[in-house]
Amino acid sequence: MQTETIEQTRRTEANEGHERAEDVGRIHGNGARRAQEIDPARLEAFVGKVVNELGATASALLVRIGDELGLYRAMADGEPVTPAELARRTGTNERYLREWLANQAAGGYVEYDAGTATFTLSPEQALALATDDSPASVQGAFQSIVAFAAARERIARRFRTGEGLPWGEHDHNLFAGTERFFRPGYAAHLVDEWIPALDGVEEKLERGARIADVGCGYGTSTVLLAKAYPRCRLVGYDTHPASIDAARENAERAGVSDRVRFEVANAVSFPGTGFDLVAHFDSLHDMVDPVGAARRVRKALAPGGTWMLVEPYAGDRLEENLNPVGRLYYAASTLVCVPNSLAGHGPALGAQAGEARLREVVEQAGFGSFRRATQTPFNLVLEAR
Numbered sequence: 001m002q003t004e005t006i007e008q009t010r011r012t013e014a015n016e017g018h019e020r021a022e023d024v025g026r027i028h029g030n031g032a033r034r035a036q037e038i039d040p041a042r043l044e045a046f047v048g049k050v051v052n053e054l055g056a057t058a059s060a061l062l063v064r065i066g067d068e069l070g071l072y073r074a075m076a077d078g079e080p081v082t083p084a085e086l087a088r089r090t091g092t093n094e095r096y097l098r099e100w101l102a103n104q105a106a107g108g109y110v111e112y113d114a115g116t117a118t119f120t121l122s123p124e125q126a127l128a129l130a131t132d133d134s135p136a137s138v139q140g141a142f143q144s145i146v147a148f149a150a151a152r153e154r155i156a157r158r159f160r161t162g163e164g165l166p167w168g169e170h171d172h173n174l175f176a177g178t179e180r181f182f183r184p185g186y187a188a189h190l191v192d193e194w195i196p197a198l199d200g201v202e203e204k205l206e207r208g209a210r211i212a213d214v215g216c217g218y219g220t221s222t223v224l225l226a227k228a229y230p231r232c233r234l235v236g237y238d239t240h241p242a243s244i245d246a247a248r249e250n251a252e253r254a255g256v257s258d259r260v261r262f263e264v265a266n267a268v269s270f271p272g273t274g275f276d277l278v279a280h281f282d283s284l285h286d287m288v289d290p291v292g293a294a295r296r297v298r299k300a301l302a303p304g305g306t307w308m309l310v311e312p313y314a315g316d317r318l319e320e321n322l323n324p325v326g327r328l329y330y331a332a333s334t335l336v337c338v339p340n341s342l343a344g345h346g347p348a349l350g351a352q353a354g355e356a357r358l359r360e361v362v363e364q365a366g367f368g369s370f371r372r373a374t375q376t377p378f379n380l381v382l383e384a385r
């Protein structure tokens, strides 16, 4: 289409203006005929943007390699290194590293000093690329993207059939990558901001309460809550057995497994009642039956109990989400969230459902009150009672 329109533009110029500008590059869309004029400056700006993003897309694989091989971590001390020095530190091949470092320097992921021909990781680059527990850590997103790529062909086929792809059938990097992607945000906000933003919940948890974490994945949120509130007893539920195994190991490592259990269970049918707090962290929109899951929460809550629903940040209208965070989430949603819900013929709320759509789910389940308790650039924190 683009080649056609450019060719038509050229023809118009050759006709020395005999053709009207509006006739240039007609395209047919939705049965309507629209006139479009090519603006060379805008074309150049757009292609320039795409070239930049092509570089970023291809380099994402090299970021992943840098993470897997410990290349960033080996540079985290901020000491300038030559490719040979980095190869020595990491037990890797110098020729590969020369190319890798050049790519990283071209993208601004490492600094290059031409005078000494050395490469350095700045403190900021180290926080984002080499430090998993930093709030700026981005490696989880790159790890997830590798799993997105592995699902591409299967998802493309499903664009035709409308079938779904269950969460558990993705590449294992999705599970570990998701945990790494969300962990910094949970560590920074869950205990210090999100729990205090809920009505009367912090005091209950400090006194000792029962908590269920539904769709808990690797149990990072469950373990953070367990460590912050030593008088609470917690259970995490997830349908994905491998994630439940990882969650149990997490709890063991954190020394909280005497108060935290993990069970393979579905959000619509998990066992237990009398919970003071039920939480869904980035899981409700993935579900096959979000209203059924919400109804299960109502039954599971103790009188006066609270449902904390943490969902990706989104506005209610598409145009509010046309930004870098929305772009990332729509990509994840197309490849992971929507397919998971469609796998069970669910409504596929998508990762950018927004507060109004989530309110419908909550109200359909019979909750009397629903409000936005707080938010971050990545999360909506909603409270239902």
Ligand SMILES: C[S@@+](CC[C@H](N)C(=O)[O-])C[C@H]1O[C@@H](n2cnc3c(N)ncnc32)[C@H](O)[C@@H]1O
Pocket (backbone or CB within 6 Å): 167, 168, 178, 179, 182, 214, 215, 216, 217, 218, 219, 220, 221, 237, 238, 239, 240, 243, 265, 266, 267, 268, 280, 281, 282, 283, 286, 287, 288, 289
């Ligand atoms: C995006 S992950 C989030 C995991 C975790 N809560 C976190 O924030 O890291 C969504 C999780 O929901 C789980 N899930 C999806 N549908 C579920 C259901 N019906 N019942 C229980 N878990 C479910 C998936 O297995 C997956 O672990």
